[in-house]
Amino acid sequence: MVRALLAVVTVWAALVHAHTNHHAHGHSRARTRTFTLGYLTGSERLPDDHEYNRPGLSISGAMTLAVEEVNNFHPLVGGHKLNFTVAETYGQEDISILQTARLWISNISAYIGPQETCVHEARMAAAFNIPMISYFCTHPETSDKVNFPTFARTRPPDTQISKSVTAILKRFNWRKVTFFYNNSPDENFSRVARTIVRTLPRHNITVLATRSWGATYHHLYDKNPFVSMLQETYKDTRIYVVLGHYYEFLGLMTIMEEKGLFLKSPA
Known part of the structure; x- marks a missing residue:
């Protein structure tokens, strides 16, 4: 910035x-x-x-x-x-x-x-x-x-961000995703999230599930919002699209590692 x-x-x-x-x-x-x-x-x-x-x-x-x-x-x-x-x-x-x-x-x-x-x-x-x-x-x-x-x-405007996400998914032929996003009223992610959710189906990409967390997450200081979101979605999901601050993703990566989702045969 x-x-x-x-x-x-x-x-x-x-x-x-x-x-x-x-x-x-x-x-x-x-x-x-x-x-x-x-x-x-x-x-x-x-x-x-x-x-x-x-x-x-x-x-x-x-x-x-x-x-x-x-x-x-x-x-x-x-x-x-x-x-x-x-x-x-x-x-x-x-x-x-x-x-x-x-x-x-x-x-x-x-x-x-x-x-x-x-x-x-x-x-x-x-x-x-x-x-x-x-x-x-x-x-x-x-x-x-x-x-x-x-x-x-x-x-870039919201529409350009959604186009970039769509281009990456299409490049690797990832056609089914689960979408997590920061829904804090103090941030500007909600409008971008709505644009992404509207844009993906137009390009034949299915959003299997959408979840959000309500306040900006600080790893090891706040309750991890990704625990419940991952538990509800991981059995049907191979690709996650996550919108938020880069440091918030630590919570998701930690839980995914604990559940063995980075292994070839997750638990």
């Missing part, structure tokens, strides 16, 4: 660089400018919210680093500079929309973000004719360049 945000700012800086370079030939003595980026992030919680996981806490440092890298090591033509202003969304769509409008009033040059939601914000950016480059949102609707002509992303 940090690398994605660095890439976002670098790409936008390259566009500014090309634009200013194009105009520099006829305006060699034009005064330098500072282009302000509007950074939409969820790094804080509202007073009555004790559960929002604040992904911006682990991402925002990359914004400062990226702007410093551009200004110090990849200078724009004519001595132009970048800076950014932070707009906190608290992970709430209505606040994110409001902050999008406020940033426009403050005369920013581009949006970086938003995080959890992006459809209405991206539509506003299109109306304002301001670039919006998201490093987090995966909503597939914003891939429509007719309605969202100024929107770009560094994280």
Whole structure:
């Protein structure tokens, strides 16, 4: 995610660089400018919210680093500079929309973000004719360049993730699978999971069973949710498709090893 945000700012800086370079030939003595980026992030919680996981806490440092890298090591033509202003969304769509409008009033040059939601914000950016480059949102609707002509992303939409999963299964001719996924309300896996479940049957891949766990699992610290899910499905399943954080899979792998499912003749 940090690398994605660095890439976002670098790409936008390259566009500014090309634009200013194009105009520099006829305006060699034009005064330098500072282009302000509007950074939409969820790094804080509202007073009555004790559960929002604040992904911006682990991402925002990359914004400062990226702007410093551009200004110090990849200078724009004519001595132009970048800076950014932070707009906190608290992970709430209505606040994110409001902050999008406020940033426009403050005369920013581009949006970086938003995080959890992006459809209405991206539509506003299109109306304002301001670039919006998201490093987090995966909503597939914003891939429509007719309605969202100024929107770009560094994280693939849900539909692309489901296509990748489908391609792997078809490549190895795995036509029957059981699907496990993280269903925590604090994560963004549920929408992706729904897309996967809809997509697989269209490619003649049967989903034998679907199970989910309700909270992000930390191996050896939480009760292992995979124990019951595996017990209910392993006799009819050869291929498991699992959607969640990479570290959660330790619980599944441990239980599968204990049951001897990696042996040629499992118990």
